[in-house]
Amino acid sequence: MPELPEVETIRGQLQAQLPGTEIVDAWTFGTEKFFQAPQAIGHRITGVRRRGKYLILDLDDVEELIIHLGMTGQLSIQPTSTGDHGTDFGSTRRPPHRRAEWLLGDGRVLEFTDIRRFGRVAVVDRGEHSSLPTLASLGPEPFDETFTAEHLRRAVNSSLQPIKTQLMSQRVVAGLGNIYVDEALWLAGVHPKAKRITKAQASALHDAIRSVLDKGIRNGGTTLRDYRDVSGGSGSNQLQLSCYGRAGLPCMRCGHTIRKTTIAGRTTSFCPLCQRR
DNA sequence: CGATTTCCCTGGCCGC
């Protein structure tokens, strides 16, 4: 369940290791979500950016290799010296959930493993995101100056959908998923089914969103089950969660029992006392 | 066009 903090952690590690290297070969699992991986062959990686939960590897500043990790996607970089790969890259035996690999000019291999195949790989002209509708209509980055409390209030109040549904849509603000939405709403004291928020609530929620994401990044992400960084390491933010996954347990602020409900098809935890409608 | 629903996937876990 990589959300913004997990993807940002990975982005930083890739940015430290990839720029300047050329992609000289590629392999793909072959199904629709991954088959574009070889289109990156022949390009040099010039930088690694992130938009929401999407990783964007700039290719010669004219194309982009876009990787979404979905629910269980993991990236790793292996040196050739491990002997992991044979001399014939194309016919190397691979683990069962490997979805794509990119052979780099210096012999290293960028590997994409994704058990449940909710991830996705795309190669597009720079900035051409129409084939990825969510990316194309993504809201502002939460740490960008264009993401303000007023933007948040206006966007939320312009729709009749519950606030959690809106925050999950990626259109109001980019990068939040189930974990950090529950954390932010709890921290701000806003009910997940609220349909209108006051200026004071918008301000509190704006700050809470930045706060929980910043904390997540500083903790190297939340590892509940599958998430690992590029080195295979776990994050530690799962030890710092205040609300997500705590249904039935006492609220860490007021002691009332955290309740569980379903919103937009997603399990939602909240404190009925701290987060009133 | 916006809102709602369904589907994609597999491993882990629970109860019998």
Add this chain to the structure above:
DNA sequence: TGCGGCCAGGGAAATC
């Protein structure tokens, strides 16, 4: 021990 059933959930497509 084995197995059916359920759950996790981001995003895209289909439907309303």
